[in-house]
């Protein structure tokens with residue numbers, strides 16, 4: 001696996017922490033404002049150089065910029081112009097050797113939690129989800145069939161260009177992986193459906209982001225799902241994360257305090273010869289920190305990366 005950290009494009013102390021922890025590769029979140037033209041190579045080069053000057057190489061874009069993707073997922077009247085913009089990103093990524101985009105197909109409602117201040121070990125704060133606490137903010141409706149149609153429309157349009165420019169499209173599951181939130185259906189909620197999705201177009205450039213905790217919330221057995229996707233050459237990127245609970249009711253945990261044997265999972269990636277980017281995800285907010293960015297506070301992230309790095313080094317022992 002290639003250890004990465006998830007970084008915004010404005011230089012921050014997190015960039016320094018990444019370097020200090022020995023990380024050389026970045027998963028980057030592109031600016032989502034009108035100043036950044038996704039199809040202007042010079043705009044990308046400015047950001048790319050900023051990272052390279054600090055010794056960080058961007059290798060994954062996450063997520064697909066929502067300003068485009070929201071229209072694609074709901075399939076509204078701006079869909080085609082947005083798909084053209086996505087296609088226009090690919091030759092730029094090729095030129096900069098950024099080979100992977102992590103994208104999802106959660107329409108209208110993205111990553112969702114019903115609370116963000118649940119107490120984890122020692123009083124650290126984590127996010128959680130309880131289906132009984134979900135309250136719709138509007139009456140937006142999208143059906144499963146519309147989502148499957150919109151996903152197929154998008155993949156049929158974009159995958160040929162992903163192949164042409166050798167960019168990997170890494171589909172992230174729906175989080176939480178429930179069948180619907182109010183009137184908003186969700187389809188990428190099981191290994192079976194995700195397998196179906198990444199075979200809508202047959203391509204070596206279409207695969208998955210193994211967001212471990214989301215697959216665990218689905219009730220999938222990670223020790224089977226990871227080798228199955230990896231064997232088919234479909235595992236492009238991993239989110240290292242754990243929870244306690246199931247898809248209808250769960251809370252995040254420290255990475256060493258959830259329901260998954262994380263050491264075993266890291267050994268499994270290794271056994272499958274999975275040499276793909278991995279990043280930690282959704283860390284607890286720890287003592288002394290504000291909880292303004294639940295899941296993305298600093299101290300928890302330092303701890304999680306250190307823990308992941310230890311497991312990655314541990315895999316080299318001949319215990320298995």
Ligand SMILES: [Mn+2]
Pocket residue numbers: 172211212214239281
């Ligand atoms: Mn994830």
